[in-house]
Amino acid sequence: MEPDDFQRMWAEESARQGSDVSLAERLTAALGMARARAATRRFGLGETLEAAFAVVALLLVGSFLGDHRAEPRFAVPAALLLLGTIAILNVHIRNLIDANHAAYDEPIAVVQKRLETLAIRRYRLTQWILALATLAWTPLLIVAAKGLFGVDVYRFGAAYLAGNVALGLALVPLVLWLLGRIGKRVLDTTALSEARAMLATLAAFERGE
């Protein structure tokens, strides 16, 4: 059998299966289905909620920074939190833009690369948030105590603050160790390595390997 015979065979099989009207009906029926509409609405909902949360955090921390701009002991930790929040919001916005531009009518290599890059960015963001959360603990404590309860944490003394900073630093290796141990479940690191592998496959595919 020669390769071109396969095309003939395929066309014959397509003609034989051509009477499958039920599929056509299901396809068009899908347009009116509540499930399809719900799927459209769900698109990017999680990402939008996380971005909205980051915006609220940005406003709160920004407002706190504005109120205490003349007091470096509060302004510096608030500025650090603000920078972290801006970085997180930036990733969420990029993800939202990419998700909304995930047009499936572009070439396969382009679309699949975009989707895998998006997945990798999401995993990395989660990894960074978890890894840096312990370091953010002290600035968060200073800002939250003052902003929410009017409590000046500096009054507890330098030793108290140093202890919190030390605790945050000490927790970094523990968090990294935990990420390594339970990362597969929490972060789905298998999916991360699969996304990377798919990107490598796409690159090789484009090179003609």
Added chain:
Amino acid sequence: MTTPATEERFRTLVDEHHGIVRKICAAYCRNPADREDLAQEIALQLWRSFGKYDGRASFSTWMYRVALNVAISFYRRETRRRRDLQTGALDLERVPEREADRPENVRRLYEFIENLSELDKALVLLYLDGYAYREIADVIGISETNVATKLGRLKQRMKTYVAGAATREDG
């Protein structure tokens, strides 16, 4: 804003070319329930993208592009989900009755396609449907030369596989 005329035009075009979706669903999923889910997801994405269809490519080429993109993403997501849930793999499930009476060579051809990577599946489907290398290159997003090289290898493998399977079964 979608008008009833647009929706009607879309339905007509999809009806005319629904064979493309059937072939893609058959190549990327084995069991009927998965195929139905995939067909529905393809329909949804076709509809979402239809507003941008400008008629520069034929509708079937455009439809192939959207449907293959959805199928590859669906296949990867479902494979991962099933692995996480440790349930049966996509290819261990029941073959639809309708396919049981396929001619031997067609069955072997489907077997060959089933064992290909997601991207090679796309190439072979387009080739079998008689698309020109230029069109295949546009759908996949690689050069025409690249398409020719890859298809040259795939056709050779296809020939060897189908002949080998026939010899094994006869022996």
